[in-house]
Amino acid sequence: MRAFNIKFLLAIFLLLAITSATMAQSIQQQKTDSVFKQVKKQFNAQQADSLYALTGADLKKALIIEAFRNIANNQLFPLGAIKQSTLISFENNKIATYKLVFSTGTVLQLLMSLDDEDKLQVFLFKPYKEPVGSKPALVATTNPLKTVSDKKVDSVARIYIQKANTVGLSIGVFKDGKITTYNYGETALGNGKLPTANTIFEIGSITKTFTSTILAYYVNEGKVKLNDPITKYLPDSVAKNPELKDITLQTLSNHTSGLPSLPDNISGPATDSLNPYKYYTQKQLYAYLKTCHLKTKPGEVYSYSNMAVGLLGNILAHISGKPYEQLVAEIITGPLAMSNTVQHLTPLLAQRFAPVYNDEGKPTPAWNFDVLAPCGALRSTVNNLLVYAKANMTKNDTKLSKAFELTHKVTFSKDIKIGLGWHISTIDNVDYIFHNGGTYGSSSFLAFNTEKNIAIVILSNCGESTDKVGVGILTKLQ
Template sequence: MIAKSFYHSVLVILLSFASLNTIAQSVEQRKTDSVFQLVKVQFNAKNADQLYELTGSRLKQDLIIETFRNICNNQLFTLGEIKESSLISFENNKVATYKLTFSTGQILQLLMSLDRNDKLEVFLFQPYKKAEGVKKSLALTSNPLKTIEDKQIDSVARTYIQKANTVGLSIGILKDNKISYYEYGETDRGNGKLPTGSTLFEIGSITKTFTATLLALYINEGKVKLSDPIVKYLPDSVAANPALHGITLEDLSNHTSGLPSLPPDFFAHVTDTLNPYKNYTKRLLYAYLKTCTLNSKPGEKYAYSNMAVGLLGDILERISGKPFEQMVMDNITQPLQMTSTVQHITPLLKPRFVSVYNDGGKPTEAWDFSALAPCGSLKSTVNNLLVYAKANMIKSNTRLSKAFELTHQVTFDKDVKIGLAWHIIKVDGVEYYFHNGGTYGSSSFLAFNPEKNIAIVILSNCGEGVDLVGVGILKRLQ
């Protein structure tokens, strides 16, 4: 099977914004589906050379045609024809996963994505990941099941927490100025302790909205402009790369910079496979940027990038002279009294921090960050994130409120609608400001609509995503 050669390409979806079922059938998905149909035709014809013609330059660099032919003829084509296929997911408006059933009876899944020329950039066959089993008994809950809303939320939450791989789930809802909490499962498998509104979880890419808020604060104070080219704030040796000259600060925040999600050599520097961001330093980031090329012209195409937001945070650090966590504390968490939103877990906070589990239900590690901290390093609680969501919804004359308002202004609206970090999604016709997050061992969801006075926060200590839980609850609330 094609595997190690494409390890780094497949894992670019780490920590990424996951496109929801509510944003179905984007232009990119239709393009990917069209290429997939061509892949099926050439695969079933056992035509390795024609399959190779569908691949892009980056994949061709990884795999010369002779090796590709050998893999196809000796490993893939022996599976027989593709008899049945179905789309499992389309992550990050980029990476499609298809379930394939072959004439030999074997079932695999195929990960595919396209480059800027609509050629295959990721083409990876994997063992098919079957849906997890279910728990033998009902998971613990604090849900009193007294009201219709209680029961509706339970019906959605149970579809998630009763899976065998999931462990704990913390849900916070703000509706019409009333806050409700619903806790499920355990903070550590087998400990019998429900999470609470004060339990700490990794929040992954929701961190990006904090980075965008810092950017907005500095814009409103005249320290930077959205239209500023990033080379204005980079070391001369990095700014000398002409590929970077068209990228603005706005492009970094709304994922239109043309930079990849992660540098191609990212995983070559990983020393702990369970904690991949830990040792990716600014030195490595700048070394890559000195010679990098872009996947698309800045400002023209949405392509989710952890590296871009990490770089944005680094630029803000250079401007302020403070580390990312200090900027967040000084400008956001202290003014809002969000004392449990941090990058680093202190000994005082550690007892409230959950154990984390991968999407297969196995124990894993919480992530640590270096250069790319602004893209996904924060930990928080449902309590704190509801405060954050409410502050985003209420307009006032404070510097922070004005910054939030700026982050909500639409900066890009082609296939994906986005402000500064905040994605704008529709659930049954109602628009929400939204972001989710995911690490190996945690999943998160935050959405709010100021006009309807609704906000929802969902945190899980499992890598199994919670988007469907969030969307399902929103449908019942609105």
């Protein structure tokens, strides 16, 4: 059998497409299966142009036909014909995953989703991974299983925590004025210690909502404007790149800047592959920006970008003359008494930090950040993030409350609704203000709806996504 390293060949990631699940065989699934049959037919006939004709406008923007032909003819078609295909999952009534067995013996999985025109929007080949097994015994929990809500939470959380690769899970629910927390598993593999609502986890990209809150705070203070061009705040040697002139602070925050997810000079011999942001500096970021080319025109296309929010946070730090972590403390965590939400752990806080594990359940380093810290560097607890969620839901006359309110206002609504940092996602016809997060060794989920008076926080010290847990619990409790 030939070994292939096929990774992210054809992809547009829908990182935050949270929608309600319907029946087991939904109309959307039927449509996706129908398109998959066409994909299989054209793939086996080795018709690259016919395959390309099945793709939608977004995918065509990301990959011109010449590049598609090259990938298909040189990397995909040599795999041989698709001999066996099995639908593994259909997540969020949107993304189908198929197991493919090729005539060469290679086994891959294909992720597919359709746009509103029933054309391919996600078309991604990845190495096949066997489904994760289960733990042999029920994992310990603090859930008393006394109320109907307790049992609903447990029915969803069990599916996640009983997987062989997961370790610890901490859940916070705010509903109808009452806070309830639930903890499952262990803080570290084999130590037998349950997490608590004060166990500290990496929160990954939920950090971006803190960065956007600082932006909104400064807008309300008159220090910046959302439509300020970023070139106003960059060194002349960087600002002279004409590609940057139409990028604004708002487009950095709502992922419509046209910048890619990560700069192409983030990897290299000095990079730690398990801690990818650790050694990436402002000097390197500016070097990239001096010559970069945008993927799309700013303000027109949503494309999730870690680099954009990292740059935004650094601009805000430059304006204030203070480090990013200090801004977070002075504007958000200090006023809200969120003393467990930090970028750098003190020796005392480090004692409550949960070691992290990758999506295979193996130990992996916690992430460290330099210049891109504003996109994902914070650590926090369920209790602190419940305070944060409640503060976002409560309107008052404070400067921070008004900043939160500004971040919730929709700034972009083509294909996806987003405010400043926060996404607006619909679950069973209810709109939630939402963000998730993930590092190699953690997963997080935070969502709230003020009218329903509900918020949920989920933190895990495993790279296995908690999105299904969050959506599942909200679906049962709302």
